[in-house]
Amino acid sequence: MSTKLGVVPLADLPVIDIVPPRGWWEVNFAELWQFRELAYFFVWRDIKIRYKQTVIGAAWAVLQPLTTMVVFSLFFGRLAKIPSEGLPYPIFYFSALLPWMYFAGAVQNATNSIVDQQHVITKVYFPRLLLPISAVVSGLLDFAIGFVVFLIMMPFYHTSPSRAILLLPVFLVLAVATALSVGLWLSALNAVYRDVRYIVPFLIQVWMFVSPVVYPAALVPARWRWLYGLNPMAGVIEGFRWALTGIGTPPSLLLAVSAGAVVVVLMGGLAFFRRMEGTVADVV
């Protein structure tokens, strides 16, 4: 049933060197690519389990943003009369909730990804980076479902996507990168300090209010806009609103600052994660 191994010349076999951890910047991208099939299985598992464990399954991906949208439209919109740049409130909120809910979910899943898989980590080798990466990727299915709901919703509010929607992938990539960079930091921190997971929900709540989810970024004075952009989600959310509705101007300054911030946080996250990776099997 198996091939004789003696046939394979020793020189052709892959060589793995095991040495003490050194250096703080060393991400093996070739290896990540080698393990892409495993990443696919992790994503597949995350999705399967998520939909099996909730009673209503995939409907959850629809209900969650819908109810939040209704509540926001009612309280922040109708009652608090927060300006919505001329957009109907449901569209205004849903277009922001799409990236926001993706981000919040992805960060939370990524944070727990290392600790939840500690029994695997202590038994089998694979690049640990796969875990936060697949946690961030698996959230995209919920996002896709929400996106379809949004497209169905648009005609009811007499809005239609403009050509700006072609730029949506750019903002989506930025959203994924933001979630990953934050997820890297938090998952590594959570592996070392186990109470981080209790802080994360609070962190995300605060983060939502410093992001233009319930209000437009235009509310922030123009001269502080660059500072505001240091929150990468500000650029992402404004970008989403603009790309989905085509109303307003493209948030170019905000976006540039946000993209820069993400690159810095992502690099730092990779380095920090990498440092933690060497000791994590001893800790968890």
Add this chain to the structure above:
Amino acid sequence: MSDVVIQVENLGKRYRIGEREPYLALRDVLTRAISAPFRLFRSPKLSPPHGDASHFWALKDVSFEVRQGEVIGIIGRNGAGKSTLLKILARVAKPTRGFARIRGRLGSLLDVGTGFHPELTGRENTYLNGAILGMGKGEIARKFDEIVAFAEIGKFIDTPVKHYSSGMYVRLAFSVAAHLEPEILLVDEVLAVGDVMFQKKCLGRMGDVAKHGRTVLFVSHSMAAVSLLCKSAIVLDHGCVKMIGPSQQAIEEYLVGAMDRHTTLYNMVGVPRVVPGLSMQVEFLTLELEGFPMKLVPADADLCLRMTVRGNRAVGNFRFFLTVYSLDGTPVGSCAGAQTHSIQEGEIASYQLQLANPLLAPGRYRFGLGVGTGNEREGFRHFDVAEDVLHFEILPAPGRDGTISEWERSWGTIRFREPVTTKCN
């Protein structure tokens, strides 16, 4: 060019010990920083001399080479560094020092059912587990029927594994692992699972793997399995290589060395426990075999143990239980005391346990001791289990005429009382 596929040079691994918490809480770090704000900035060298006492080398200067197609056993007492070595070679843990080079695809079976999720079906778990162990999707699909057949799961393959019996679960888990076909296989004690029939099947499968020219590193407590499967073995002792040689010789070396003659008093504080998931509500502090200073027990003597325990919680009623193993790891017999003891939180108490003449044949033995509660109906809960403790040697019984009688191993480990033989009319 040589055919060395695993080359290990001066490998060392240092662990930090002494911290009772298995992990830190950010909360603690912050409170420490607030209560002593300047300590954080002090250089580590100035901090109180936790120094060398808080570290220990689980592995020290380990060097060896394994050639292609060799099946090598790794034996040694608990805490000798076997699992640490395997973990480093499996790249799960990083070495502190030294170097290892591995040629070929490496599969590690440090556990069965790694990544199994109870909500997923047998089929889904097979794919997931296979992928985690390093198989490609196509490879799993190709072997799928074979895996199911080997596991004897049949029509339950599409049932979530949470509904499986523990036997089915383990069979499926092992079956996936057994179909891994890397060039080098690291195996840790996984054969100690499942029923006897299945174990035999697994041993056979391991033998097949070896015949196909694969290199196997096999950690086991079962000397029978090591001598059956491995031509040579590495004996580890306190993190160092004690000897490398033909497996029969290595096993002898281990059995002689495994007998710990230094002490009759075992200090269990800070000793890592082998059994996972212990609640430690009652914890062993010291264990002692009383009355035999050289650990040489005359034939037909009663054994008397003294155990000091601490109640980490108040416990209403608990009992002690024990298993006697022969030094090669074969269990000889077990018993449990009455569930009549109670302890307060923080209380330290000593107990004496008298084991009436266990009729053991001459040879070397060790104890596994446990403290726990429960019964057959509600299930047992183990608070603490100390494995591989209280070594002793039973001396040969004097023969009728005052000579020493010989005992052959093949006769077993129980020396029955002299039978009564009478002539029937």
